[in-house]
Amino acid sequence: MKPMPPIAVLAGGLATRLNPMTRTLPKALIEVAGRPFIAHQLELFARRGISEAVYCLGHLGEQIEEFVGDGSRFGVNVCYSYDGDRLRGTGGAVIRALPMLGDEFLVTYGDSYLDIAYAPLVEAFRDSGAPAMMTVFKNDGKWDASNVDFKNHMIVAYDKKILTPRMRHIDYGLLVMEPQALDRWDGKEAFDLAEVLGDLVTAGHLAGYEAPERFYEIGSLAGIADLAAYLGYSR
Numbered sequence: 001m002k003p004m005p006p007i008a009v010l011a012g013g014l015a016t017r018l019n020p021m022t023r024t025l026p027k028a029l030i031e032v033a034g035r036p037f038i039a040h041q042l043e044l045f046a047r048r049g050i051s052e053a054v055y056c057l058g059h060l061g062e063q064i065e066e067f068v069g070d071g072s073r074f075g076v077n078v079c080y081s082y083d084g085d086r087l088r089g090t091g092g093a094v095i096r097a098l099p100m101l102g103d104e105f106l107v108t109y110g111d112s113y114l115d116i117a118y119a120p121l122v123e124a125f126r127d128s129g130a131p132a133m134m135t136v137f138k139n140d141g142k143w144d145a146s147n148v149d150f151k152n153h154m155i156v157a158y159d160k161k162i163l164t165p166r167m168r169h170i171d172y173g174l175l176v177m178e179p180q181a182l183d184r185w186d187g188k189e190a191f192d193l194a195e196v197l198g199d200l201v202t203a204g205h206l207a208g209y210e211a212p213e214r215f216y217e218i219g220s221l222a223g224i225a226d227l228a229a230y231l232g233y234s235r
Contacts, residue, residue, distance in 0.1 A: 004049045004122060005176070008097050009041075010090050010193075011110025012058030012083050018219070026060040028110045029067060030218060033231040037218050038068060040231065041113060046075030048118045054100045055110070056093035058083035090193040091185060098179055107175040107193070113216040113227055114174050121209050122176055128153070130207035131181035132200055137211045139170035146170050148208075155206040158197055172211050181205075 011028050018027060028038040045053060053076050057064060061082055071078030081097035088096055094107060106122070108114060114135075125133040134155050139146045148169040149157035157167065175193075185196060200206035216227040 002126075004051065004119065005104045005106055006052035006054060006101055007045060007050050007106040007108060008081075008094055008101055009053055009055045009108055009110050010093055011038075011055050011064065012061065012088070012093055013110075018221075024060070026057075026064050026110075027218065028055075028064050030224065032218060032224055033228045036067060037111070037113075037227075038064065039074060040227075041110075042068070042071060042074035042076050042078070044113065044115060048116075050076065050106070050118060052077050052079075054079050054081055054097050056081045056083070056097050058087060058093075087190060089190045091182070091191040091196055092189050094177075094193060095182060095185060095188070098182070101179070104176065104178050107177060109173050109217070111218045111223075112173040113218070113230075114172065114211070115216070115230075116174075116211050116213050118174075121174070124153075124209050125176040125207065128207040130205055132175060132177040132197070132205065133207040133209055134158070134197065135172040135174040135209050135211050136169040137172045137213075137215060138168055140168050143214060144170060150208045150210065153208055154204070155197075155201050155208045158194075158201050158206070160194060169208075169210070172215050173217070174211070 029036045057080055065080050068078050079100055121135060136148050136150050145163055146167045146169060147160050147163060148155060148171055149166045150169045197206060216230055217223045218227060
């Protein structure tokens with residue numbers, strides 16, 4: 001089997017939902033279970049066979065680089081891609097990082113803790129023939145609004161705003177992509193990755209993979225508490 005591809009981690013947002021904590025501290029460094037969240041995330045990557053990570057940074061990103069360094073103490077080789085003098089959005093951040101990512105790569109978020117086996121996802125992507133694959137979870141509205149219609153290993157509909165009863169799954173926050181999936185967007189500086197995914201769905205080119213376990217995220221205080229409990233930590 002080919003080696004696991006690198007993972008791009010989108011960690012350049014302003015994290016306004018967690019103000020005032022995130023006015024001076026990037027979300028990835030918020031303490032969860034007694035340690036900065038990013039330590040847990042990187043160790044998860046290492047356990048799941050990912051050896052290369054590119055963190056896409058913006059707001060207060062220098063603090064993340066100072067804490068993580070080259071990532072060797074967490075078992076992952078870490079590089080950094082900065083937005084620069086303006087926010088790029090999630091799509092623009094991936095475009096900016098492409099020279100570091102090679103011919104296939106995973107994409108996740110800097111506040112997501114997704115404890116599933118990544119190798120079967122990558123294998124399914126390679127077998128699919130599609131330029132991109134979205135991981136989904138059968139949510140049925142439990143953890144957040146379901147926004148994906150998933151059938152026969154393909155994403156049939158995906159929309160964060162226009163929800164339908166057929167949408168029983170949710171975007172899990174983990175993608176596999178080839179650079180070609182972003183060809184039409186090359187040269188555009190700032191855009192949301194959701195726009196790319198929507199176009200791929202319309203063209204019938206977005207494959208899907210169903211995750212067997214729920215997602216965890218630290219985008220809210222409730223999410224931080226949930227993840228801390230999952231990690232077996234209590235105060």
